[in-house]
Amino acid sequence: MTDIAQIEEGASRSQWWDVWDQFKTHRGALIGAVFFLLLVLVVFLGPYVWTLDYEATNARARNLPPSLEHPFGTDRIGRDFFAQMLKGGQTSLAVGIAAMLLSLFFGTLVGVVAGYYKRLDGILMRFTDLFLALPLLPLLLVIIMLFRDPLRSAFGPETGIFILIVVVIGITSWMQTARIVRGDVLALKEREFVLAARSIGTPNVKMIMRHILPNVLSPIMVSATLGIANAIITESALSFLGLGFPSDFPTWGRLLFDSTDYLQQYPERVILPGLAISLSVLSVNYIGDGLRDALDPRIRGR
Template structure:
């Protein structure tokens, strides 16, 4: 056991070293960490309240008083972007968590039991994937009602097949391994086998997909907010801020630029981070070096 523990520690150290040697992944981690810190310390960093209005400063350009300028109500855009990071990251993390948990559970069941169970779950995934994801999200929010919470639920639902199919394919491969056959031979229960052996050996692709999926969820939340189906006024969600600023594109372009660049940088950070995690956890990448 001690030898095995030392081997695992060595592998972990090697993986961490490989990750930080991946310069784009390190840049992604820095971007993600930056926006997470901005979200956490928004109350300390924001110079104004998110709903403090000053009509005298309406559509004022960036200045020392208002770093990102003001919107059509004279609200400080910098303060609203900071608090918007909280909402966007909240939706991204928790929608991804929900879809990962549900998709992993369904994928485990489908891949392990096979037969009609696999057929039923796979057909459900196929039906969901037959619809463009944003249209399916719009339909779900239209049924539940427009709100940030319902947008989170919709985003979690539409991403379940992504995780489900990934885990199913992994389980189909793992359950033919010799150690799984040995576990069956000694009478290990199916549930224990899935939890003790199959799930831990399926975690690497789940982690990679989850990292990439957070960025996708942030874009989908912004899209729903832009369409008026996500966060509602006066919440400073980035997509909603873009929608509110659209009539002032020519007159006050900064009202769109700063929320838009925040979405772009956050999603870019998660994409670069996901690529780095994938390269770190992919055994074929390790063998190639």
């Protein structure tokens, strides 16, 4: 038994090394991964180095241009724009990752249940089609306007809005993951190892956890990377429309919204958060492309 376990462990390690070797050949994905990792490190570790408070105001230092003291300048009430960009990045990335995890959970759950249990397939897929047919942006705006004040009262202005935006984005972006996972589960149900496990009386839950889920990991990982990008864009759009976080709590979308009135006088205030959003989403999309190719056994086997 020990030899068999060692062989299986070696095969698994060899498979993941093959995935890494294929991922490295995708130059855009590799550059995107390095950039996104650096962005995360700068955003979350930067405040320990750049200790200026993003909320600190200075009426005498309003609208300053970029300098050594303020690399990105200051805003209309004298707050350091670089510190705000760091805090805004923390919020935007945290929303993106949390909303992605929530949508991934719902999408995987619905996809696996619909693909494995035939009697539930039609109901769950029609439910998925219903969500796909909804106009998402107006729906998001309505939900936020309805639940914003109660959640602010219950959890505070910042935590309440964070929970609301994460939940709203998560429950409105799981449909593509569900359809992809369902298709893979339908194919896996007819594979020999699943039929063999079923023939010896393997319980359904154990079948799903041991044989189905590990084999649909590839599309789930790709959906995860694309989900982060989608969540960042959605949060930025909501903040740009003024329905995201409070005005004194920066996100990249909120900074972009607050800077539009000063586009001609101080264009860097619009360019910097817009560039941060664009580059982070672009890098995540490249990572998703690289993972899709690396996890495809047909491409990896060439």
